[in-house]
Amino acid sequence: MTFRDAIRVVIVLTSLACANEVFAQAPVSPKPGSSQPDGGAKQFRVCADPENMPHSNQKQEGFENKIADLVAKELGEPTRYTWWGQRRGFIRNTMNATLEEGRCDVVIGVPEGYDLVSPTKPYYRSTYVFVYPRDKGPQIKSLDDPVLKKVKIGVHLLGDDYTNPPPVHELAKRGVVGNLEGFSTFYSADNPPSAIIDAVASGKVDVAIVWGPAAGYFVKQQKVPLVMVPVPSGPGDLPFEFGISMGVKPGNVALKNQLEKIIDTRRAEITKILNDYNVPLVQRKAGLKR
């Protein structure tokens, strides 16, 4: 069983305050493209979400910002951002904005196999996790645990944008629907990205099922010790683990090759950044590794 290998990540609060910056600026960088289509970029132009910690924000506090800086340093180019909410239309309005020949060249994090871009080989792999209090949590280790029909479960939802997190689809298949508490991934002052983890800490929900990178950072900030347990995928289930790659515009082979080289040579530094943000890392077909 995969979850047998799970390492429970228990981190007691550090008093980090999460920056929930309300972004009032237009998300579009007005800078016209300065890169050549074959990738010889003079600037390292990154497409990123302005308000989506711990991934990225406009203050460049996210782990994707740190990884971008690392890559930019390696390329010897300054980082330049085009900010746009990472949701429907993100690629269309950034990398594929044809009027400006593409406003940016690289997305730091896309799932392996994401076909709107040309993804590099994955540079880390994470998983959806159960998050609950270490001491009095429901000790859930599988979606088949009957207790899931009774407890209040926090999940991220996108409404009906034809999408749901894979564990939510699988919960629906198992008839677990009525006791879900949905958290929006549209963030604002009233709904910071930490809300779903705060809800576990405060007892508003008994357990949350959250994408690892989005969980780890906020788990680390809670007063109440919380654990993260990988959600194992049963036979016939959707995958809950995903490799994460960088993405470039299809056809931009030169840049993709450059990035893959940096991923190889700077792997240790990249992994350190992910560890600093408490991203639960897994190996392909192996247990959880931190």
Add this chain to the structure above:
Amino acid sequence: MKRLSRLFMVVASLGWGAACSSNSTAPASSGGAQPAAASPVQEADKQWTMQNKNASATRYSSVSEINTENVKNLKVAWSFSTGVLRGHEGEPLVVGNTMFVHTPFPNIVYALDLSKEGAPVKWKYTPRQDAAVIPIACCDTVNRGVAYADGKVFLNQLDTNTVALDAETGKELWKVKQGDYKMGQTITSAPMVIKDKVISGISGGEFGVRGFVTANDVATGKQLWRMYSTGPEAEVGFPGSVETWQGDEWKRGGGTTWGWYSYDPELNLFYYGTGNPGSWNPDQRPGDNKYSMTIFARNPDTGKAAWAYQKTPHDRWDYDGINENVLVDLNMNGQMRKTLVNFDRNGFSYVLDRTNGELLLAQPFVHVNWAKGIDMKTGKPIEDPEKQTSASKNTKDICPSAMGGKNQQPVSYSPRTGFFYVPTNNLCMDYEGVQVKYQAGQPYVGAIVVSKAGPGGNRGEFIAWDPTAGKKVWGIKEELSAWGGALSTGGDVVFYGTMEGWLKAVNAKTGDVLWKFKTPSGIIGNPMTYVGPDGKQYIAVLSGVGGWSGIGVAAEMGLEDPTAGLGAIGAFKDLANFSNQGGVLTVFSLP
């Protein structure tokens, strides 16, 4: 299908603004013999003071200078660039000698002076909106027009602000925020003024927004009431919603309210439709999911509902039920009835008794295979289990597609022919397995939805429909969807626009195309007519392709992904061969 005869017999006080007073027409009659000679031109029809022409939403004007004989001579009188790209839906208004023209985001309003040659700009209002609202609006950044009453112009902005402008000066009189665009809430629909209230809806069904409708005071903007589509009776103004959801799913219930509104002053009820239920995966929300996909009849004074009729319980296809409800009196089986006629996204045309919501007739008006028909006793569709979508299976060739047998483009009803004129889509879709998507830094999975042309290969058809028989009378096949609205006139000419950009004039009785003109961009707006200060009849239409169907052109979307834009790209990938972006108002008259 709960139909409560809880009518609120409040007598309408008819407090319309002066220009609207004669326009809140009693619904037109039909069903029997039709007058052959020209009917007298109604004084009110010289203006066009609200979206869809009148409170009954018939989009019929008795103005008859342009007729089936002379329409072939129609020429451009003048044109006006809105200065905005993206999709232009809705229509301009004409009040007195002023035309009010709206645009998509940034939602500019122009007042044009019709009394002067070339209709110069009297004033221009540009709201200050955060550009961050753009990536949040679902299906292009459209706006379906302004409302007018009491010397004020009312505008719903994409960022959910409702503003009142002084119709003379364009000065902002009040401004009220209806929602939070950061949470996926936007407004694309036109407000409607009913008595002393501005009625507004909300968009964002794609983002789990719980739909509501709001009444604000015409004079001050103060919120008078707000009623939700889903939830407890106190918040919906009608019982029976919560028990059709699991747990608190109704809180993400969807049922947004982004369509057109109509009003019957005699019954003092206004009518509108609600959109699809909140979460897409139907397995996740067992139950009927009331009152998504529902026609509501509400009292404008209290907001409470007299009745509610759900067209598509437990939606599995995104048949977003917001299409307009046209109020006409029809002879149904030998008896005159006060009816409401609705051409729904799900492909069925419904005729209801608008006093109580009783279902009188339901017939498919396009190729439909998801349901075999509507059960006249229960009012529910008789579904084909083979065409039910689910997250865990592939479902092929479902008709109509999620874009609907008809989308937002409003129909017209001519009391002279007794026919409805309906711009339709001929589109089907496949739901194919799951695909990894990525939003807010998290991998998600969703269905791949591919829209494609229905039987025959043409993607649209403009049809004349006999509402009492529930039958098509004639049809004009269109290569692309007919995504613009219809206009019928006292001259027995019907006008509609195509996504290629043609404005067409058609014989209302025969469907013969009498005239056409290629405007600068695809038409998804609605033609309207008025009589100018010079006494001549004019026809005006906004072109500017976009909207859901045209999002590939409008948002410069890469065409490599046929499932982008919820399948719209797959269905319309050749649109760029026909049309490009650009908002232009073109106005026509006889020489």
